[in-house]
Amino acid sequence: MTEYFAGYEVVARTRNFLVTCVNDEGARQRANNVAATCEYDLSQLNDLFNTRFEAGTTSPYAIWVVVLEDDPTSNISAWNQGYETEQSSTIYIQRGYYPPPPSPPSLIPPDPPPLTGVDLDYAVTEVPRFLFVAELAEIMMEYSGYGWYPGNSSGEGLSNVLGALLHPSGYYDLPNSNLGGPRVNAWMNGTDGPPKIAPFTDYVTGPDNTDKNQASYGCAILFINWLVYQLGYPLKDVIRTGGSSLSETYARLTGKPAGTAFSAFWDLLRAHVNAATTVQRDNIFPLFDLPYRGITITEAAPIVKLQQTDAKPASFTVKPGPLCAAQPFDFFETQQLIEQPVYARSHGLANAVFRWVVADVEVPIRQAWTTVEIDRPVTKENPDNTITSVGDTMVLQYGIQDFWNGSALYLKTISWQGNCVLPVTVSAHEAATPGEAEVSHEANVALSTVSWSPGTKLQNAWKRCNPFFARMNDSFWYLTSQLSDVQTRPDPPPVERTTRSIVDAVTQLQKEVELYARASRLPEAEVWRLLWSQAGFRSAQPVQTAIDLTRRLVQRSAIGDDGARKDADPTS
Structure with a gap:
């Protein structure tokens, strides 16, 4: 039999929470999602705030969570009524995420394959959890008394940082939705209003006395991340040294004057971003000067597009093991067309622009397969360790897909003439400073289109020899x-x-x-x-x-x- 409380359906009773919802299937599912993780989320916030919120002991009442029917027209996703001592503190969650319908499958698979996308089903589950943590964090601000005020830009910034920390998918993985982040772009780009806000307005020296201005609490989000991931202060210490402003928090942490907080923050940022910069995460740190920046290159497993094996064997003299002498064995030549993905990730840049060079040939074209001729030796490595020269030129196609602070280069062979090792160089610089020097990294990428398979006689000899x-x-x-x-x-x-x-x-x-x-x-x-x-x-x-x-x-x-x-x- 369904239990009700104050007219709402009871979904779960936990040690510290009463989770309820309206009579709506979507609200009921979102309430169940919150109930599954609410105690864990509280334990994480208790640790960060250095508190011991516990209903019936350190706090007189449990927290009441009310999940409402989704209202797509509402600009308010969730809210709370603050920390209460005379009754239960209450959290209301109104919005849910409903992803767009998937595109119909293509009759021809995309080539190159699309980069791994987000898990939309998981994001649907995580959105109410993100909203819950953001609201619970504001209750914890009042409960702990460190000086954070939920109603201004500093407190709203911290609540978003904590929600995204515990449930990042419910914050970042929401395409075609204004529910999630990143939210720092509004501060870097400015807003047309009303009121109109200039890019990089200082909300560090003094907060904006509202939690509704994404530009001002976007500034707070980025500043808190700067304290943690650039300056290296633990998030726990940042929370526990809260003050009337972010500059006061900075002063308590660093021992430096509060009046220098924004200038120290801005002096780093202006070498990496401008008013046109758009990033995909609220945390862009750490940022480094050129000598300390880096690029990581990763080769994925090659994608075999077409393969064939010669029916007629070739004979090579090899030694099958230390107990047997060398003798002729049959091998079968296998030829394949491959697509080799090469991924690059930048480190120390806010919004990197990438440039690829393959064996001294720049390959600049994006989003289309382009044929290129590379002057490199093409060979076949034979089973007897001899090398057969095939030619001096490799003809291939390349494709490039860029993503935030990363780029993917695809090298596709169009013949199986032989194998080739290509020196691949990727360079990057900040999009905001196109004339600056680049950071580069080089790796040798092997394109193997010919290999040899041993015959049955050699496989048996391996076991014997x-x-x-x-x-x-x-x-x-x-x-x-x-x-x-x-x-x-x-x-x-x-x-x-x-x-x-x-x-x-x-x-x-x-x-x-x-x-x-x-x-x-x-x-x-x-x-x-x-x-x-x-x-x-x-x-x-x-x-x-x-x-x-x-x-x-x-x-x-x-x-x-x-x-x-x-x-x-x-x-x-």
């Missing part, structure tokens, strides 16, 4: 079975025991791969590639211990620290 293969193969299959067991069994073992077992299995596999690589004179990376490759030396079934008969030979062919054999060939 390499004494470490069996142990490595057993270790691999043991690790596989461990992971499968954890995933499928209805009564999984305790987390600690499972983790320890998997770590032990991984450690053993690593040791066996190292031994195999040394014995086979192969790079470890190549051994791992073969181990995970369907065409590699991983067997269809775990190898049984019959191979233990080779242990006598293993003792006679011990491997030294330098990877060299210590005695004569045991096969002689």
